Amino acid sequence: xxxxxxxxxxxxxxxxxxxxxxxxxxxxxxxxxxxxxxxxxxxxxxxxxxxxxxxxxxxxxxxxxxxxxxxxxxxxxxxxxxxxxxxxxxxxxxxxxxxxxxxxxxxxxxxxxxxxxxxxxxxxxxxxxxxxxxxxxxxxxxxxxxxxxxxxxxxxxxxxxxxxxxxxxxxxxxxxxxxxxxxxxxxxxxxxxxxxxxxxxxxxxxxxxxxxxxxxxxxxxxxxxxxxxxxxxxxxxxxxxxxxxxxxxxxxxxxxxxxxx
Amino acid sequence: xxxxxxxxxxxxxxxxxxxxxxxxxxxxxxxxxxxxxxxxxxxxxxxxxxxxxxxxxxxxxxxxxxxxxxxxxxxxxxxxxxxxxxxxxxxxxxxxxxxxxxxxxxxxxxxxxxxxxxxxxxxxxxxxxxxxxxxxxxxxxxxxxxxxxxxxxxxxxxxxxxxxxxxxxxxxxxxxxxxxxxxxxxxxxxxxxxxxxxxxxxxxxxxxxxxxxxxxxxxxxxxxxxxxxxxxxxxxxxxxxxxxxxxxxxxxxxxxxxxxxxxxxxxxxxxxxxxxxxxxxxxxxxxxxxxxxxxxxxxxxxxxxxxxxxxxxxxxxxxxxxxxxxxxxxxxxxxxxxxxxxxxxxxxxxx
Numbered sequence: 001x002x003x004x005x006x007x008x009x010x011x012x013x014x015x016x017x018x019x020x021x022x023x024x025x026x027x028x029x030x031x032x033x034x035x036x037x038x039x040x041x042x043x044x045x046x047x048x049x050x051x052x053x054x055x056x057x058x059x060x061x062x063x064x065x066x067x068x069x070x071x072x073x074x075x076x077x078x079x080x081x082x083x084x085x086x087x088x089x090x091x092x093x094x095x096x097x098x099x100x101x102x103x104x105x106x107x108x109x110x111x112x113x114x115x116x117x118x119x120x121x122x123x124x125x126x127x128x129x130x131x132x133x134x135x136x137x138x139x140x141x142x143x144x145x146x147x148x149x150x151x152x153x154x155x156x157x158x159x160x161x162x163x164x165x166x167x168x169x170x171x172x173x174x175x176x177x178x179x180x181x182x183x184x185x186x187x188x189x190x191x192x193x194x195x196x197x198x199x200x201x202x203x204x205x206x207x208x209x210x211x212x213x214x215x216x217x218x219x220x221x222x223x224x225x226x227x228x229x230x231x232x233x234x235x236x237x238x239x240x241x242x243x244x245x246x247x248x249x250x251x252x253x254x255x256x257x258x259x260x261x
Numbered sequence: 262x263x264x265x266x267x268x269x270x271x272x273x274x275x276x277x278x279x280x281x282x283x284x285x286x287x288x289x290x291x292x293x294x295x296x297x298x299x300x301x302x303x304x305x306x307x308x309x310x311x312x313x314x315x316x317x318x319x320x321x322x323x324x325x326x327x328x329x330x331x332x333x334x335x336x337x338x339x340x341x342x343x344x345x346x347x348x349x350x351x352x353x354x355x356x357x358x359x360x361x362x363x364x365x366x367x368x369x370x371x372x373x374x375x376x377x378x379x380x381x382x383x384x385x386x387x388x389x390x391x392x393x394x395x396x397x398x399x400x401x402x403x404x405x406x407x408x409x410x411x412x413x414x415x416x417x418x419x420x421x422x423x424x425x426x427x428x429x430x431x432x433x434x435x436x437x438x439x440x441x442x443x444x445x446x447x448x449x450x451x452x453x454x455x456x457x458x459x460x461x462x463x464x465x466x467x468x469x470x471x472x473x474x475x476x477x478x479x480x481x482x483x484x485x486x487x488x489x490x491x492x493x494x495x496x497x498x499x500x501x502x503x504x505x506x507x508x509x510x511x512x513x514x515x516x517x518x519x520x521x522x523x524x525x526x527x528x529x530x531x532x533x534x535x536x537x538x539x540x541x542x543x544x545x546x547x548x549x550x551x552x553x554x555x556x557x558x559x560x561x562x563x564x565x566x567x568x569x570x571x572x573x574x575x576x577x578x579x580x581x582x583x584x585x586x587x588x589x590x591x592x593x594x595x596x597x598x599x600x601x602x603x604x605x606x607x608x609x610x611x612x
Contacts, residue, residue, distance in 0.1 A: 099511070099512050100466055100469045100470060100473070100505060100511045100512070101394075101398075101505060101506050101507070101508060101510070101511045101512050102506075103473060104469065104473060104501055104502075104503070104505045104506040104511070105394055105506040107473065107476065107477075107501060108383075108384070108387035108503055108506065111384060111387070113384060113388065114388075114391075117388065259385075259388045261358075261381060261384055261385070
């Protein structure tokens with residue numbers, strides 16, 4: 001069979017085949033050859049042959065020179081897996097005559113997903129500081145994530161932030177005794193006052209409170225005009241994004257992993 | 262570990278309660294149960310007197326998390342029984358993808374879907390318990406403020422699930438099986454009868470050995486005919502339960518089948534209605550004894566019941582919050598099965 005079907009004989013090593021237990025030695029010698037260093041041709045006594053298989057294995061001298069076993073084709077294995085010339089299978093911890101628990105553990109450790117677990121969120125995300133650093137913000141986050149058991153949807157979170165901002169504005173206007181029926185300043189203008197203190201907003205601000213920019217001498221800055229929620233989340237999208245980011249941050253701190261099956 | 266170190270009130274060792282007025286032993290919760298105390302004795306014998314059992318209860322509740330269809334998966338929750346804070350009950354420790362029914366209604370497609378469902382569950386459990394398994398064998402050093410360095414030895418002391426979840430976790434057949442009890446080898450035809458009293462318990466080692474051999478065989482050749490001996494002899498699936506790798510469940514006291522508990526609220530919520538509905542036609546046939554019911558013959562009555570159930574369907578939508586989210590008190594109780602065996606149960610009471 002090996003003579004008549006030389007190309008189909010699985011017992012004969014194919015062309016350019018290097019025995020698996022010799023591949024590490026070959027790969028170690030290749031850089032040396034490329035660098036012009038000393039190269040052992042493998043003919044020293046007692047050392048296994050590391051030269052490639054001759055191209056015509058059907059010759060009788062070829063059969064005498066190379067072993068008949070082997071030649072399983074291209075097998076991608078980790079380097080150093082065949083240093084002892086073992087069988088061409090992955091190196092696993094063979095457990096035969098031990099407890100059932102150890103055998104079950106070995107069975108599942110041999111599954112391909114055992115080494116494919118990775119972090120669900122990168123660890124760098126967990127190093128960031130939380131945007132929900134005030135009690136009112138933490139309470140808002142808690143309600144947004146636990147409402148109804150599974151938390152609010154993104155649309156509900158936007159609505160929820162609107163309600164919070166309205167409550168913040170309304171409480172302040174009532175407490176400061178604004179004139180009933182007087183036009184209320186737009187929230188966006190008040191926010192711009194808080195951020196930059198532009199003149200356009202100061203015209204309206206005079207209807208409710210003394211005009212004052214950031215860093216006024218009396219200490220009544222425009223930051224006091226906006227509450228914690230409005231200052232932290234000027235837009236609805238920023239609140240939604242902050243909630244999502246907080247979820248990722250917590251998942252990173254809890255070291256959640258993901259394993260593809 | 263983080264849960265127990267951050268808890269305000271922790272109980273490291275269980276103790277046996279005294280006798281009641283009728284002379285029987287009192288039990289109040291899991292920390293004074295026979296299972297926990299026997300595991301504690303084994304752990305202290307193996308790891309020394311400065312060791313304690315870190316008891317974990319697993320909750321497998323196949324309630325799909327997302328309703329929108331974006332994520333078809335269900336959670337696994339865990340509770341550390343040593344933590345006595347009422348604020349922390351159960352923590353979600355993993356999510357398992359849900360494998361739905363196959364589109365094609367053929368036996369091979371059903372078998373493939375069933376195999377995928379069982380394999381994914383076990384492989385997810387194996388990934389989830391990977392560190393737990395090592396810790397259950399060697400223990401984990403832990404230092405509490407003002408105390409010696411102790412060794413925490415994790416043990417699974419409870420698996421709370423309905424019967425389908427229980428059979429899936431321990432890789433036993435769900436239906437069309439001869440031995441439908443997870444604890445003993447009572448046959449289907451004598452269960453609930455006096456002939457079923459005193460049957461032998463399942464041998465955990467033999468069962469796991471057979472399942473492991475069956476799983477290896479199935480990996481090589483998925484033909485169902487090769488699994489038939491396993492099904493006939495043990496009513497088991499050709500999968501090996503990942504929980505069997507945890508120390509103490511298949512070694513020492515071999516508590517794999519004793520940790521099975523059930524959630525009475527869950528059973529009430531999901532199982533009672535179905536069981537009643539299945540037995541209602543027989544009840545009607547016997548109760549009417551050949552006569553008509555108030556709505557006419559028995560088939561007409563059943564049709565009227567089905568119509569009424571369909572009309573009331575919008576009111577019978579189960580709560581979006583699964584039982585795991587409610588604040589609850591856990592009361593351990595001892596229940597006696599119909600075939601005379603004792604098993605532990607968990608009673609869920611809503612505050």
